[in-house]
Structures are given as structure tokens and as C-alpha cells.
Amino acid sequence: MNCVDYVIALAGNPNTGKSTVFNALTGLNQHTGNWPGKTVAQATGSYVYNHKKYTLADLPGTYSLLAASVEEQIARDFLLFGNPQATIVVVDATCLERNLNLVLQVLEITDQVVVCVNLMDEARRKGLALDTAILERELGVPVIPTVARSARGLEELKEAVADVAACRIKTHPSRVIYPEAIEGAIKTLSAKLQPLLSRSNALRRRWIALRLLDGDDTVLAALTDYFVKNRREEGTV
């Protein structure tokens, strides 16, 4: 099983059909394993697409990544330290607004994102007209409409994931701009973080600065933990 080509994270709010997507993609190729960051058993599975092997990590369903609960911490730590080549965020088409909150937070950690808008059939039944082209333009990452229950849209999803993971698509994620005072503080902190995390990109530094500002102690713990473990080489966070 050591010939994995890509690691893909699967995130999403609870009750969005995330597990259905996971099962539909991986079929019976599932097992549980431990991932860096937290030693919590996590369901993983794999599938083959165009002769490449993709390992899918099913993150706990969360509304956010602000680490108020253990689930949120696990999901966040995997995105931070698990180094997935792409992240699928499954969203519920019937309540897009609430789900986008998580998408925006994932986009603050990584550029390599594919949004999977699931439950499109239920949305239609509720009289919601959802324009994925507009959503794609607004978010700056591929947006794929699906009905996971009946396997609709899954081929397109695999294709988009392959393109993003192999960097064949250059994403232009839209970012949340915070009030001026906070943006200023982010800039100051990012600069201070530069010598510490010289191998990480600016996006990651910005994200860590943000968490330091909102007083998230768990990110500090995760961070120092990571530093202690990687004392020899420089942190690649």
C-alpha cells in the first residue's frame, strides 16, 4: 500500500452527505489509520483514477475549523500537518451560506481545494436555483455539483481533484479580508513568523497569525508540539 500517489482530505459540515461521497468514491477500499497531528483513528480509503492512486482521508464533520471541539481540532490538524495534495469540501446545496463558512476557512489554510456541492436534487425540490459557475467564479476554485446518493457528478469530481492535486489547474481562491486593525496585526505577526517558518508559504503564516490573534490556544499547542518533534530539521509548516 506504499504506492500512494496523492493524499486527498475530505472535509464538510455534518449531514451534508460527506460519508456518502466517501463511500461512493472509495467503495470497499477503506481502512482506519493514524495521521500526524493527533493520534485519532481516521477513516481512510482509496480509489484509482487515470492510473493514479488517491488516498482519501475522511475528516470529522465540522461547521468550522476554529477548534472549539475535538472534531474541529482533528480536521484542522490534518489540513495543517497531513499535507494533502488536495482537499474536497462537501457542502449542502440546501443551505449553502452556512456551509460556505467552512469552505472559506479551508481556503485560508490551502489553495488546493475542490468544492463539491452535494444534495443538488434536494435543493431543486426546495425551489433553490444554484449557479455553480457563479460560485466557482466567486470562490476561485473548482465547484462540482453532485448527487452522491445516485453517484451523479462523481466522475467530474474525480477529474477536478486530479487536476488540482497535480497542479494542472491553477486556483485563485478568494480570501476573506478582515477589518483594517486586524489586517495590520496579521501583517506584523506574519513578519515575525517569517524566520521561524521560512519554508512555509505566506498563506500559512497568515493563517497562523490569525489564530494567534483570535487567541486559539490549541494551535499554539499543536505548533510547539510540531516544533519539538521536528527540532532537527526546520519546521515545514
Place this chain on the structure above:
Amino acid sequence: MSEQLQEVLQEAKKLRGELGSAAYHQIVTSLYQKAEATAQQAVRKAARRDWDRRIDDILTSRVFGYPIMLLLLAGVFWLTIQGANYPSALLSNLLFGLEEHLINFFLWLHAPAWLYGFLIAGVYRTLAWVVSVMLPPMAIFFPLFTLMEDLGYLPRIAFNMDGLFRRVGAHGKQSLTMAMGFGCNAAGVIAARIIQSPRERLIAILTNTFVPCNGRFPTLVAMAAIFFGGASVSALSGSLIASAVVLGIVLLGVLVTLAVSWLLSHTVLKGLPSNFALELPPYRPPQVGKIIVRSILDRTLFVLRRAAIIAAPAGGLIWILANVSIGGTSILSHVAGFLNPFAELIGLDGVILLAFLLGLPANEIVVPIILMSYLAAGTMTDLESISAMRKVFAENGWTWLTGLNVLLFSLLHFPCGTTLLTIKKETGSAKWTLLGFALPTAIAVIICFLVTQLVRLIGLV
């Protein structure tokens, strides 16, 4: 490396201080605003859900949210007070009319006086009081409250109150656990499981008793009607004033909840409030038939049964205490006399305090025990509901201040035995359970003491 890390942490702390505690909230708000704007671009809604939106815009608006909430609560209280009066009188006439026949039956049997004293004046009369005083308000309040729940209004209350709870460092879902507490504090304590953060869950558990549960609610209604509702409760103005008093007491309970939550989150349970997503479900037409059946069978009768099980032995006990004498004085007078000096300080009397202590297993029996204690040794009084109760209380030296203190003490004092056991089970800690007992009790004593001394000082009584 770690020095550099420390330096960054120092800087972050400094910047956090400059930005103030609002930083976290601002960050979350920016995220939500962006999510909302993006969603609005991509989604077009058909007209169907618009109704819900429009209602929500009013019910959860900054301007109308709170007034509507208060009006609804006041309306429910008024319906309960006004509506409970008539069936209450009817029930008490019926039950106390039956008492005479029971006495005649025992006389015909030539039963010894102590036996029918114990059974009739003790057990039966307490049960009759519990049924006639407690049942009508419960039977009206519960369906009304369930109706609001069924309509989908409760999540809107949580939405409205979220800001307040955040400011005191508690979780916005605490208002949902409080709403459960109206039914039963033990249920409210269990409901705190919906709060994930252990710190905020403990706050919700420890403060739940400041919501008057349905066992105490009839006590509040009776006290408000007797001492503040004016001479005649059937008069509209009287019941309006009484409703306002009950509303005031409930609001005081909310205020104390917020104050204690603030106190806890700044002392033993320090931390920042966590954010959460609250789904506002669509409004649904309520299922009236189901509501009535469910609230009467599941709640009213359940609570009444619990009260009756405890009231019967308590009534017997009180009768024995009142009729067994040591040194020429009844045990009841001894105990009440012993409690009296302290009770006086907080504007109650020994009997009332004893009733609250005996009411630990179930708050429902407090008022019946007080009445029993006053009546057990005395002569038969013509008993018909509220005006009779007023007379009994007046004969035993109650003033409006006593009524007010019973209201306050009932609202603020220690939770009932069931709730305490539930706190123990939910927290798994004797220490928190003890705090759950001591904290409300201390607050009840302090507030009653201050009110009493202040009123006496000004000379209003």
C-alpha cells in the same frame, strides 16, 4: 528556536490586548459576511421560503426581537394566571367538599381521632392542595409552552439571546437549556449536553436552577396573585399586575443567570465563549391535538404524580410534627421556632423555611406544606382557593414583603433533589454538585436579606 517562538507569542499577546476581546468575534463575523455575500450571488430562491425569512426578520430583529419575546412570555403568564383561577376554585371546592364526607365516614367507623387526623388533615389535605393549587397552572402553562416550541420559536429565542450570553462568557445555546428548565430543571441540566465545550456546559448546568421550573411556577403564580394581584384576581387589572410580577421574577432569574455566568466565567471557569452555528428551522403549523395530549400526559400528569408521591408522606409528617407535643409545644413549633430567628432576617418565618427544606425532594409541595403547617393545629378554615389562602397567610402575619421573599427565595434557592442528582450524574463530580447547591442558596439568602432589610429600613412595611 523556542526563544523566537516565545517572542512571537509575546507579540501576539500584545496585539491581542490592543485589538481587545472583540477581535475573535470580528474575525468570525467577517467570515460569515463573506459566506453570506457569496451564497447570495450563487443562489436564487423561489418564493416559498420567503415567508419564513420575513417572519424571522421581525422576530429576530434588533428592534422588535426582545419586545416581542417579552410580550409573548407575558401573554403566556397572563393566560395561565387568569385561566387557572376558575378550575382551581372548582377543584378545591370539590376536593374539600369530599373531605367532609371522608371525615363522616371515619366517624361512622369509630376510628381513633389520631388516625383520621393523620390521614385526612395530613395526607389527604396536602394532596388536595397540591392538586388544586398546582394542577391548573401546569395544565395551562405546559400546552402553551409546547405550542411555542412546536411553532419553532425557541431557536429564535436562542438567536436573540446569543449576544447577551456571549458577553458574559457563556454559550448561546444556554438559552435553549434554560427553556428546557421551564419544564424541569433536571431536564435542563441534561439538555446542557448540546453544549460541547465543557466549561460552558458547566456554566449552563450550574445556573439552570434560576429558571423557575414547573414545580415552582404555580408557587410564583399563587404568590403573585395573592399579594400583588389586588383584592380580586378575576378582575382584569389584578391578573395583569400578577402577570407582570411573574414576568418580573422570571426576568430577574434571567438576570441572575447572566450575572452568575459572568461570575463563573471570570473565576473558576475562565475562558472565551465559543462560536456555533444555530440552524433556524422553518416555521411549522403546530399539531394542536398532539400538543395537548403530549403536554398533559407526558408533563403535567408526570409532574403531578411525582409531587403527589412526595406530598402524601410529607403531609403525614407535617401533621405528626404539628400534633405531637414535647413539653406542651408541638414539634412543628419547636422546629419552626428554631428556624425562626434566621428566617426572620430574610423576611420569611420558620414555617416557610421548614417548608422549603422539606420541599427539597420536590418544590411542588412547598406551598401546600406551608398551608398545612398553619392549618394542622388550628381550626378548620373555609377553604376555597385564593381568597382563602390569602386569609390564612394574613392570619399568620404575612405581609406583601413576605410574599415577595417567598417569590425570590423560590426562584433563587437550591435546586430540588432530582436536579442535584442529575447534576452529580452529568458532571460526575461531588464538588460541582455542592457548588450547584451552595451557590443558589447563598444568592437566595443574600438577596432576600438585602430586600427585607432595605424595605424595613425605609419603613414600607
